[in-house]
């Protein structure tokens with residue numbers, strides 16, 4: 001079989017499982033560079049601009065923006081962009097739409113892994129891991145009966161912003177924690193919520209009642225800076241903010257002030273703006289914050305599943321079949 005169609009993979013660290021699917025059907029070109037960090041913005045840009053002319057599909061392995069420049073260089077035969085992520089805020093949707101290019105993402109397969117990180121952040125913030133780890137590193141344990149006390153998840157009210165796959169997976173994982181009440185907010189009530197024991201409320205109610213507030217929504221014009229000075233002021237003093245969505249959901253200056261002034265208790269972030277967060281960023285000076293470097297979906301199994309799904313979307317698109325997980329079709 002001649003593999004006449006060319007597919008470009010944007011990074012050198014796309015899992016072999018996904019490469020295998022692509023190579024069965026297509027001639028696969030792959031960047032020699034990683035599409036993250038400094039290199040992603042420099043060396044990889046040149047590499048992709050050189051490789052993309054004539055490609056029918058682009059597999060996008062990063063959260064860096066897909067530029068008009070790259071799409072221009074591709075040529076009119078580019079049929080699909082397959083982003084290896086659930087979020088697609090970096091994909092330049094209006095530009096793809098205007099050019100009639102399909103877009104797929106990789107939702108659902110990562111919900112369990114991201115939800116695990118949300119729960120880890122809840123535990124890490126409620127039990128003050130940042131301060132406690134610091135004590136261990138310094139060899140100065142404050143082991144008094146009343147020192148460095150945390151908060152209970154048991155009996156608490158957990159509010160979820162965005163009750164899609166990840167939000168629901170968080171609730172499922174927390175069922176063993178004897179949570180007092182689950183609330184969620186979003187565009188509409190979700191049929192799954194009843195079985196999960198979660199109550200639909202508006203954002204204001206969620207803000208004022210939650211002990212833990214978990215952001216599990218995509219970044220859109222509507223959700224950008226959903227947590228800001230005004231919404232933070234509505235939260236409880238003991239509230240803990242968890243973000244596994246995107247850094248831009250949160251006004252980080254307002255969050256810094258709220259944490260510094262103890263207007264809320266703590267924050268646990270798997271996502272920040274920018275990423276990486278500079279090591280001298282003021283958020284990192286706070287004791288009541290626990291930050292991870294965007295590792296929500298970073299397990300071997302989940303990244304394999306994401307890669308295979310992204311590859312299968314390309315196979316379908318280039319064979320005239322419906323996308324498995326379409327964003328734009």
Ligand SMILES: O=C(O)C(=O)CO
Pocket residue numbers: 084085086087088110114245294295296297298
């Ligand atoms: O897939 C995504 O969008 C993620 O951010 C995974 O952590």
